Amino acid sequence: MKKTRRFISGLSALALAAAIAPMSAFADTPVSPDPDNMPNPKPGTAPTLVEFSVDPTYTVTIPATVTLADNGSGIYTNSGTLTAENVKLDEGKEIVVTLTSASKFNMQTSASATYKLPYTAEGAFGKLTDKEAGGIVAKFATSTTVQNTPVTFTTDETPKYAGTFTDPVVFTIKVGDIVTAPADG
Numbered sequence: 001m002k003k004t005r006r007f008i009s010g011l012s013a014l015a016l017a018a019a020i021a022p023m024s025a026f027a028d029t030p031v032s033p034d035p036d037n038m039p040n041p042k043p044g045t046a047p048t049l050v051e052f053s054v055d056p057t058y059t060v061t062i063p064a065t066v067t068l069a070d071n072g073s074g075i076y077t078n079s080g081t082l083t084a085e086n087v088k089l090d091e092g093k094e095i096v097v098t099l100t101s102a103s104k105f106n107m108q109t110s111a112s113a114t115y116k117l118p119y120t121a122e123g124a125f126g127k128l129t130d131k132e133a134g135g136i137v138a139k140f141a142t143s144t145t146v147q148n149t150p151v152t153f154t155t156d157e158t159p160k161y162a163g164t165f166t167d168p169v170v171f172t173i174k175v176g177d178i179v180t181a182p183a184d185g
Helices: 004-020
Strands: 057-061 076-088 093-101 115-124 135-141 147-155 169-177
Touching: 004 093, 057 093, 057 115, 057 169, 115 135, 135 147
Parallel strands: none
Antiparallel strands: 057 076, 076 147, 093 135, 093 169, 115 147
16 A cells, blocks of 8 residues: 555656646647757747638628609600628729619610610719610629619600509629729829
8 A cells, every 4th residue: 555655746846846847838820949059048939820710701782773753855764873892892982873774774664665765874984875785884892881872764755655664673793903093194
């Protein structure tokens, strides 16, 4: 029994000595003293990269319906508002909103109607002149504030017939590189 007690006492003493002894901590980048400056080594240095990631986020709201009204001259017009909120994008990026129409910006009273009422859309970059391809109506940059851009729809002529004229348009929202206009000079 005495041998067992001595053995356990010896183990306890070793464990206590190990707990008191100075310990070394190692990181991914080892730092050692300069052996040429012993016994007074210079402090060692090593870089560490601190990082985190933020995902791009945004909410763009488009109008569900824009109802045109007679402006007093037989031409019908009205605006809807595009809204961008909580926009956080990579540096050098922006939201680009384009508008297209499968009918090339012609409204009809029904799918079988032969009369087509042409109209134009106008956004922050002027009237869309290429009715086949459509074009850009808004751009939104990184911002914590709410951003609004109106899009105005206007008939090109006075309607020839009565009825409810409609045309579904498609807003396409994508993130692209910021494109700046060349300076005049």
